[in-house]
Amino acid sequence: MIDLRSDTLTQPTKKMREAIYNASVGDDVYGEDPTINRLEELTAEITGKEDALFVTSGTQGNQLAVLAQTSPGDEIIVEAESHIFFYEGGATSALAGVQPRVVQGIKGEMNPNTVKSAIRSDDIHFPDTSLICLENTHNRSGGSIVSLENMSAIYDIASNAGIPVHIDGARLFNAVVASKRDVKDFTQYCDSVQICLSKGLGSPVGSLLAGKKEVIQKARKWRKRLGGGMRQAGFLAASGIISITEMVDRLAEDHEKALKLADAIEEMDKLTLVNRPDTNIVIVNTEKTLQTNEEFLSNLKKEGLLAVSFGEGQIRFTTHYDVSAEDIELAISAIHRVI
Ligand code: TLP
Secondary structure (H helix, E strand, C coil): CEECCCHHHCCCCHHHHHHHHHCCCCCHHHCCCHHHHHHHHHHHHHHCCCEEEEECCHHHHHHHHHHHHCCCCCEEEEECCCHHHHCCCCHHHHHHCCEEEEECCECCECCHHHHHHHCCCCCCCCCCEEEEEEECCEHHHCCECCCHHHHHHHHHHHHHCCCCEEEEECCHHHHHHHCCCCHHHHHCCCCEEEEECCCCCCCCCCEEEEECHHHHHHHHHHHHHCCCCCCCCHHHHHHHHHHHHHCCCCHHHHHHHHHHHHHHHHCCCCCEECCCCCCCEEEEECHHHCCCHHHHHHHHHHCCEECEECCCCEEEEECCCCCCHHHHHHHHHHHHHHC
C-alpha cells in the first residue's frame, strides 16, 4: 500500500531507532533530561529565539503558544483555513478562553491591511487583540509558502500595535528548504514558533515551541498543567535531534515527488489540480469523475493507494520519506485506473 494520507505516517529511520535506544535520559520535569535539554538548546539556536520547549504534538505547541500569550476574553487573529482554527477542536476557546477573529487569506497569506483593520481599538465594548497567528507552510492551501514579504508586513503591523505573532510552523522546514532560505529568515517575523518533528522530519512523536524566555516559562507551566510534563522523554528527543540536524535537506526530495505527481495529474482530463505544489502537498479536485470522496478514496485503496478527503470534491496527497519516486509512478497509474 502506498500511503499518501499524510507526512505524519513516516516510520522512524534505523538511525533514529538506534538513537532512541542509546539516549541518555533523566526526569525532564526536574529539567534533568540531557537529551531534551540538548534538543531545546539546538532549537533555540536554529530559530534565533531565547528558549525552546519540547512538547507532545503540534496541537499542544500551538495551544501552549496561545495560552502563554493571551488571557481569557481576548481575541486572536487567525487565518480562516489555518490548522489552529480549522483542526484543533476549538481548543483556543475551550482552553485559553479566547475568541478567534477569522481573516480569509489567499494561499495562506492574510492581507496585511485586513489584519490591521481586524486589530481591536481601545474601546470598552471590544475584546483585546492579543495574538496574531500565521501558518507556514499552509496546509489547507496545499503546503503553500507564506512569503517573507507577507510575514514581514504583518509582523510590522503587529509590533506597532504591541501584539505578538505566533507561527504554526508544523512544516516550516519545508518552506525553508523550498525557498533556499535560513530558518531565521522566517522566525525573525514572529515571537513564538511551533515546529513539528513528526511530519516530513520523520520522528515518531514531538514538536518544539520556541520564543522568549518568559513565554517559554509560561508555556512550560501550562504544559505541566495539561499533563504534558513527560519524564524520561529524552528517548523521543533523541530522534528529534536527528530530525533537525539530518532530515531537513532531504525534504527537497519530497517536494520533487509532489511536483512529479502534480505534473501527471495536470494531464488527466477528469482531475483538476487545485495547487501547483510549493512543497509536499498536492490537492486535487475530483468533481468531474462524478465519484463522491468516499467512492474515490475507496477505489484508490483498491488500487493500493491511500489519500485523504480535503472537503467534498477535493482529495489531498502528501509526499514523505517513506514513499519513493517509484511509488509515485505506481500512485499515478493507480489514479489513472480509478478515473
Ligand atoms: N496536520 C495533520 C492533520 O491534523 C490535518 C495533517 O495530516 O496534515 N499545524 C499544522 C499546519 C498541521 O498540519 C498539523 C497536523 C498540526 C499543526 C498539528 O500537529 P499534531 O498532529 O502533531 O498535533
